Amino acid sequence: MIVGDLSLRELGKQLGAAGLAIQFGPFNLTIRSNLESFASLAHRLYEPYPLPGPGEIADFHVGIASPRGLRRWVRRQASFTLDGQSPFAPYTVEHAFPALEWGINWCVATRAHHLLMLHSAGIERNGLAMLFPASPGDGKSTLCTALIHSGWRLMSDEFGLVRPEDGMLLPLPRLIPLKNESIDVIRRFRPEAIIGPAFLGTRKGTVAHVRPPAESIRRAQEAARPRWFVFPRWIANAPLALEPMPKSRAFLMVATNAFNYEVLDETAFRLVAEMVRTSDCYSLSYSDLDEAVAALDELSNAVDG
Amino acid sequence: MASRLAVSPVVHGLVWQPWDDVYIVYQPSSTETHVFNETTALILKCLEQGPLAIEGIKDWAEAALGVAHGELATADFAFATARLQELGLIECLDETAAPE
Incomplete structure (x- = not known):
């Protein structure tokens, strides 16, 4: 069963x-909210996400609701809650x-050790998985959004979740928060994107x-083997440059960004070292999404060929 | 008596990951990850085999680097050993001063 199987009224209840x-991928959540505007948006944007089976335990109990007390009368506000x-x-x-979306990311980042x-x-x-470790503002979400609307499957926009037992990457295909200019960039690049x-x-x-x-949400339990690290950087009007990166530098960038x-x-040292050892590492400067997508497709095609 | 250097007693089970001329080393006793150039890494590797006099370490490092005897700059060698001591990875066994 998926969220879309519920009517808006059932969801609100x-x-x-x-x-x-x-x-969401390896995590089960319960979300509580008394906000009508939240319910209608959740109904629309969470529509393809699965509901856990009966008896499955929730990893996080989160909520977004009007705070109690005087605050709610002074100014209309919403408080994120975890376990109340x-x-x-x-x-x-x-x-x-x-x-709420940021709050859920915070739960994962601080608890899923x-x-x-x-x-x-x-x-x-x-x-095979391609990872884009990057700092905020480097354009990883924009690039990732472009690629998942160009034949790639989304593993995650924010978290590279690596299973210590076998080094496999676990999917966490949550909503992708585009910021500022990136929103119109993607609207132009793929008008069909939701x-x-x-x-x-x-x-x-x-x-x-x-x-x-x-498709990405439906396959949210399928792990993938890390194969490439690409460190992207969007630079206005820059020509495309996809260049091999020394592994020692890649290791440091991955480790310091974890x-x-x-x-x-x-465990982390060994996992990062193994991933970097077995992956091809590149830096990518781009300004044109079509060029960037074509270049990264080419990496994948070269392995397939 | 010549000063001897040794790996600190708390240092054991170092995990090495060499890439090109850079060595990334995980130290379980401190949970730190170090990044060393070749000279520094070779000195540490040399001392993992047992304590050694400073001159002996320098000779060993020069041989491992493939450079002629005396070609490894004393300042570079001293900087590397000082850095390893500062990190608590190696120590001087004798009371005489560490290399300059």
């Missing part, structure tokens, strides 16, 4: 009662949806969420 149980606690200051109610968590987008083709409303003036500027293609490298100690 679940959100307002015990919570909507939903599965509010770890962050309230958001304006108009930003409830992105606040049974996995190595790279700060990286990831895509897959023919069982993009939610633009939230103006958030803590990260204007944000709009892209729903991954249904969410929990220090937490996992030697």
Whole structure:
């Protein structure tokens, strides 16, 4: 069963009662909310996501709701909650949806230490994964969105989840939060992409969420073998440059960008070293998405050939 | 008596990942990851085999680097050993001063 099998009314009832149980890759969540605007957006953007089977345990109990007490009368606000606690200051109610999305990422980043968590987008083709570790503003979400609308499967826009037992990359195909100019770039690049409303003036500027293609969500339990590390950087008017990167440098960039490298100690070192050793590593400068997609397709085709 | 250097007693089970002329080393006892150039890495590798006099280490490093005797700049060698001592990876066994 998927979220889309629920009517908006049923979804709203679940959100307002015990919570909507939903599965994002390896994580089960329950989401509670008393906000009508949130329910309608969740119904639309979470539509293809599966509901966990009966009896499955939730990893995170999150919520986005009007805070109790005086605050709710002074200014309309929304508080993100985890296990009933509010770890962050309230958001304006108009930003409830992105606040919940960030909150869920925060839950994963701070709690899922049974996995190595790279700060990286990831895509897959023919069982092989391409990872894009990058700093904010380097254009990884834009590039990742372009690629998953060009024949690649989304693994994750934010987390490279690596299973310590075998070094496989686990999918976490959540909504992709595009920011500022990237929103129109993707609207032009793939007009058919499903993009939610633009939230103006958030803590990260204007944000709009892209729903991954249904195929990526349907295959959210299929792991992939890391094969390439590509360190992207969007530079206005820059010519395309895809250049091999020394592995020592790639290792340092991957390790320093991981969410929990220090937490996992030697396991993290060995996993990152093995991934970098067995992957081709490149730096990518681009300004044109079509050129970048073609160049990365070529890497994949070369392996297939 | 010539000063001898040795790997610090708490240092064991170093995990090495060489790439080109860069060595990435994981130190389980401190959970730190170090990045060394070839000279520094070779000195540490040499001392993993047991304590050695400073001159002996330098000779060993020069041989491993494939350079002639005396060709490894004393300043570079001293910098590398000082860095390893600073990180607590090696120590001087004698009371005489560490190399300059």
